Amino acid sequence: MLPADLPYYWSGLPFRPYQVGRKLNWLLARGEIRQLISGVYVDPRVPDTPELRAQALQLVVPPGATVCGQAAAWLHGIDTTALGQDLFRPQWTFTERPSTEVLGVKVTTREASAIELARQLPRPFALSAIDALLHSGMSLTALRNAAVTYFAEHSDSQAAQILRLADARAASPGESWLRLRLFDAGFPRPELQVNVKGDNRTYRLDLGYPDNPIDGRRLGLEYDSDQWHSSAKQQLKDETRRTELDALGWHIIPVRRPDLWGRYPALELAVGSFLCQEPRLPRRW
Template identity: 65%
Template sequence: MFRYDLPYYFAGLPFTPRQVGRKLAWLLGGNEIRQVMKGVYVDIRIPDSLELRADAVRLVIPPDGVACGRTAAWIHGIDTTALGPECLMEARWTRDATDVVEVRDVRVTSPVATAVELAMQLPRPFALSAVDAFLRSGKADRWILRAASTAYEGRRGFRQGEEILRYADRRAASPGESWLRLRLIDAGFGRPDLQIRVDGAGRSYRLDLGYPDRPIDGRRLGLEYDSDAWHSGAKAESRDENRRTELEALGWHIIPVRRPDVWGSYPALELAAGAFLCQHPRLPRRW
């Protein structure tokens, strides 16, 4: 499968502790292998790929099992938390799935079935960001998801799943934008518009989300999720500040949002948005 020179011990193939025995700690300590998922290891030089993930899962589920839930999403290339490094994936499988596809000879619940199950099973913010990611990838369609979800009526999490599928939107460009959108909806401000284009003199801007149809004193509210990866450091902060000043001149009040604003316990985000919209937010926060 993988063409590598040295070391020869597994030629880059994923393997389990049973296959390596007492050498496992030695290989890990020497930084020659890494853990791909719980109980599965691989040569450190093998990059992550959907092919590698499928091969790893094949080692830890029975031949008649079907990978489902977060494991299926992982094989389909969908991140189900995106909140820092994920914990090692633990194999989840079932024998009862009906909507099944094959990925490198591994039976996996289809993208549609996986997205519906995640909408029902994951905590609400992660459920929404996962379903948004499925829609963004083109592997699932919102209306097909809503139609498929009717088959799950009566199961645990069905009501949450229906809510998440109503809110899902393929235009969300990142998990942070999905979480921010859910915050605003939960606060009672209504569903914001996404990827809003603002035309200025000589250039155009695109806002993560906002309320273009609810002007207050001639200005509109826009919100942007500033991730740690792209909006940290003096240069990035200066660029963001200049951008907000330019948008202010175009009639937009911009609220920058960072991860602590979304996940912290104090409702500063809801209070700031409510102050501009002249609306009391629905509190306490749901998550």
């Protein structure tokens, strides 16, 4: 936190718009504050921590209410990218829900929060949110046990399908969305975090089919985020790595964000061509 004698919006604490009045837009334009969640702002130099998230929610959630939905998942440590939007309006309820306390904030339990998201969010973000919760340490067994009070084990509801697909090994929302694309297209369920041993190192692939060689070659898929795979240096490194994997008998399909969103099925056609399988089309999302 910053010294307390500075202006309070530089103190490191989140604040509401009325606390800066007409300065709000000016401060935003100068980059001297950032919006944390809908209706709450903070100094951009303050790191994103569980404590900061709890303080932000305490500013907007009425006393005695239980934080739920996306705000609950956010407080439990999920990045907003996995929830489908950078900013969201916090939700809370006064009805009885399975709840716990996190840093002084009453919030639905991790399992209850996960089930709510699986039922309410669009399918891609429902899966990425559940994967992220599992990746952060939530037990899939505990989640499935909690789900029995919401729907039957063999239900065809969205939430039941999402829980059957969920996997703690997914390391990013993009990997979750890619896996859902493969499922929707009718392809076999891929393995996650596939290790490929080379002569001098071990490579790790986001997704792959190590047990289904086609003409002696195996298929791997990697999600290349804009953040880590956009520069010329990063792209050259990726190409070198994939040339090395090709020599080890792996055909790699790199996937970028535009490949996952929209109606054009280039990804499904590329995967289907290698696996000699007709994809199920059109795309569902």
